[in-house]
Amino acid sequence: MKTKITDEQIALLIQDERTLELGFRYLVDTYSEPLYHHIRRIVLTHENANDVLQNTFMKAWLGCENFEGRSKISTWLYRIAVNESLSFIEKNKNRFALDIDNPEHGLEDMLKSDSYFCGDELAIELQKAIQELPEKQRLVFLMKYYDDMKYTEISKILGTSVGALKASYHHATNKIEEYFRKLD
Amino acid sequence: MDNKNLDKIKGENPFIVPEDYFSTLTDQIMEGLPTKSSVEESIKNQPVSLWDKVKPLAYLAAIFIGAALIVRVLINTKTEEYDYISQINVEEVSDEFIDETIEGAFLDDYDMHVYLTSYTE
Numbered sequence: 117m118k119t120k121i122t123d124e125q126i127a128l129l130i131q132d133e134r135t136l137e138l139g140f141r142y143l144v145d146t147y148s149e150p151l152y153h154h155i156r157r158i159v160l161t162h163e164n165a166n167d168v169l170q171n172t173f174m175k176a177w178l179g180c181e182n183f184e185g186r187s188k189i190s191t192w193l194y195r196i197a198v199n200e201s202l203s204f205i206e207k208n209k210n211r212f213a214l215d216i217d218n219p220e221h222g223l224e225d226m227l228k229s230d231s232y233f234c235g236d237e238l239a240i241e242l243q244k245a246i247q248e249l250p251e252k253q254r255l256v257f258l259m260k261y262y263d264d265m266k267y268t269e270i271s272k273i274l275g276t277s278v279g280a281l282k283a284s285y286h287h288a289t290n291k292i293e294e295y296f297r298k299l300d
Numbered sequence: 301m302d303n304k305n306l307d308k309i310k311g312e313n314p315f316i317v318p319e320d321y322f323s324t325l326t327d328q329i330m331e332g333l334p335t336k337s338s339v340e341e342s343i344k345n346q347p348v349s350l351w352d353k354v355k356p357l358a359y360l361a362a363i364f365i366g367a368a369l370i371v372r373v374l375i376n377t378k379t380e381e382y383d384y385i386s387q388i389n390v391e392e393v394s395d396e397f398i399d400e401t402i403e404g405a406f407l408d409d410y411d412m413h414v415y416l417t418s419y420t421e
Binding site: 133136137140141144145148149152153156157162165169170173174177232233234235236238239242243261262289292293296 | 306309310311313314315316317318322325326329330332333334336
């Protein structure tokens, strides 16, 4: 059973060299699962998500001396996770481009070949529709639609104004609705 | 289709994980982290490139070169002003102006004679 500990307590622990490791263990324990799901929706397969999650915590570990508690721990971690996910896609651009754009090895095959994906045809179509969104709209959509994050929180993570985020989410939902209308 | 329908599509989370993945994840991540002392050590032991060594000298040299250029530009400006004045053609100056200048300089005929002879010599 996980020990309940607040973000403020974790922040205090990781800012002290003597309690850094204990604090970081609480941090990993608290955030590994929500971060994993967030990363997984961006990079899609379990293997990719596991790699990006490890990199995210490695970056957080190496940079935790610089965490001054001015932003929330969750904001700080999500920001690292998003950046790491996008870097991962950029580094493996060829693989992702081949997987998504090539009809023979498309997104559908990528998801079906992942033994840890159990979605039906509708779920696959939804993932296809999400992947067709521009990067910013995709990220906002994932954070709002799946995690139901507040716009103010997303704004801090992505460094974009709340107004622009609302517009992005609106465009994203319209595009996904349009995608499904075309399917009908 | 409205947002209610989008919610219906969402359905169950299709992204599953291996059994016991999350229960062992914390230990697995913590084991993979380098110790802080090893990170500091690796930073200390990082090879210093030649450019890193000469960078301060290069910056210092750039400052001196910049300062020298500024000084040179300023001196050149002054020289140009001097050249401009010295290049005024005396023949173009009117006789009236020369007469007035000589009178104003309190030169008598003897002084003028000495000046002109020394000039021609």
